[in-house]
Amino acid sequence: MDAGPRQGRRPAVEREFAQFYKETPRYVFSDTLQTVPEGLTIVRRKDAVSVVTRLKQEIDGTLQLGGPELATSLPDLIDEFWVYAFPVIVGGGKPYLPVREELPSPACRPSRSPTPTAATSSPSAPT
Template sequence: MGKVIYWMNASVDGYIADAGGGMDFADPAEDFQEAANDHVRRISAFLFGRRLYEAMEKPWTQDLGNEGAPALEREFARLYKETPRYVFSDTLQTVPEGVTLVRREDAVSTVTRLKREIDGTLQLGGPELAVSLLDLIDEFWVYSLPVIIGGGKPYLPVGTNLRLRLVEQRSLASGITFRRYVRP
């Protein structure tokens, strides 16, 4: 049976994007890119909300990872493109090859089916999608970047209340910390 992991990078104060929706504060250090590549090597599928999909798809399939890019970035782009991607959206009409479009109303049934069919890790991204699938999430991963941005889009929407148990924590040389939580 598959495992759903909600993974987002966040500021120390818990925001995945600043007040303007930008993620410029999340410029990854080399040690973070190594850790992210290691995680992505073990992912069976990406499950994205529309906004995160749009933030990831064009950069990693077209702009980044080209010949002149650093080796770690090229590897992440290759892994990203090789991994099946599901985008949950009611506004997108078409997606490129390698991406499956799922209507938001079908999110719970689709992810339930994927958990049954895929014996591996399903990496979920996007706070609104995550809260709609909260009961299906097995682990919560946070890479905390050493920056405070003072507001913006939180890791999960305001009002989400969930007790978790810390099962792993690591600090990278760049000051980024990784925390992995499960339900008690």
């Protein structure tokens, strides 16, 4: 993420965010991309489970991931699901969760957050 010559004119909060963003490790899970921009790491499907397992052990904090295929390939490693609905008038897409498959998670309950489309799944959640 090149800030360019305008970096000095940006507000301090933007400069601070840009620095933090550049220092945060970012991974792209893809079997089709051959290259990614500087600062990103490509993870292939065959390595996804081992990479996410390693990151969960190494990182003290939150890991976030997105995308229907990635989420459904790692259900045993995901502690919490936050599903956001973005209504569309026309279109379609891949289901977020596997169709006709039961997730191995022991509990799935609606969130008490103000966002009615959010749901969480956690091993410690009451059923």
